[in-house]
Amino acid sequence: MTATQEHPTFASGTAGDDPAMAKHGMTLTLRVWRQKGPQHKGKMVTYQVEDISPDMSFLEMLDVLNEKLILAGDDPVVFDHDCREGICGSCGLMINGIAHGPEQTTTCQLHMRKFKDGDTIDIEPWRATAFPVIKDLSVNRQALDRIIQAGGYISAPTGTAPEAHSILVSKKDSDAAFDAATCIGCGACVAACPNASSMLFTSAKVTHLNLLPQGQPERDDRVVNMIAQQDREGFGGCTNIGECSAACPKGISMETISRLNHDLLGALRAGARPKS
Incomplete structure (x- = not known):
């Protein structure tokens, strides 16, 4: 110093x-x-x-x-x-x-x-x-925005809101999706990780869409594209140290990283490949 x-x-x-x-x-x-x-x-x-x-x-x-x-x-x-x-x-x-x-x-x-x-x-x-x-204590965190952008959109009909019970979602999935959706993108997980990995952030953004019916059409493409963008941004790899979850102000669990890895393997086996 x-x-x-x-x-x-x-x-x-x-x-x-x-x-x-x-x-x-x-x-x-x-x-x-x-x-x-x-x-x-x-x-x-x-x-x-x-x-x-x-x-x-x-x-x-x-x-x-x-x-x-x-x-x-x-x-x-x-x-x-x-x-x-x-x-x-x-x-x-x-x-x-x-x-x-x-x-x-x-x-x-x-x-x-x-x-x-x-x-x-x-x-x-x-x-x-x-x-x-x-400058000083201010940093550029647009890399997190670009990871989200790489995930694209969800296919959802426009018009009036659907009736609340027309799409059934299990309580287990809805609770997990809501927990992941609490991520505010502050970047504390990256700052706390010795590898400067953004896996907790990326997994939260992937998980809260991939658990819901509305997120299924783009499920495979979403996960491979967001992981590819994460690597392009220069974030480190995840070695499951756990500092990310301990520092997360919303208490997002490392279980979301496990969900992301599961979805990524499934997408690669199905033949999904990231956009160049």
Whole structure:
């Protein structure tokens, strides 16, 4: 790791706060990965923040840091976020070497009460060849979108919605499909995997369609094309270590990977081949 650069201490109060007001909250040392762009070398830069409330989310704590950096005339730390409700999957950070931090949730739903006053926190972007750094903590995760696109569409009639009981689905299959469909595409599985494999993500996207009647016409083509695209994107191979499922904020099981392997073997035996 490169040498760190020291920066001043920042507090979460405003410039007009009464200096005699008693301080509440935590003082933290942040070691943040700073990188100007994909072609630049990055380094860890050290900051201190004060008066951090335990009720803040991790992203709100970064907002405090950025507000003070801007007021000091420095560039704010770039990081990915959107809904901040644990739904969209946009946020994603390596926090002390753990994808999304010390709790199995999204970064936006991680609260500062998981840390202690005086802690040092290392904050880095997702580390994977397929996720090139855009700037600082922000990475390009379009590779996951291209895997989904490779799966194509499902053959479904248009028009009015069908009657709810016209297509029967067993509870076991529907439950498994819904569990797989909870994947929000955050990429934590890739970041947590020592091989930078996207198998948990790909298997979730394959499984939730392949278990339902609407997904059957394209079932074989879907799985071979998505696996082929996954390989083209440069993701590593799966060796069933299990870090992906442990880091997944939605708790998606490695059983989905077993389902994908089963579907892939069946598709290859049936003669399905990926598009060139």
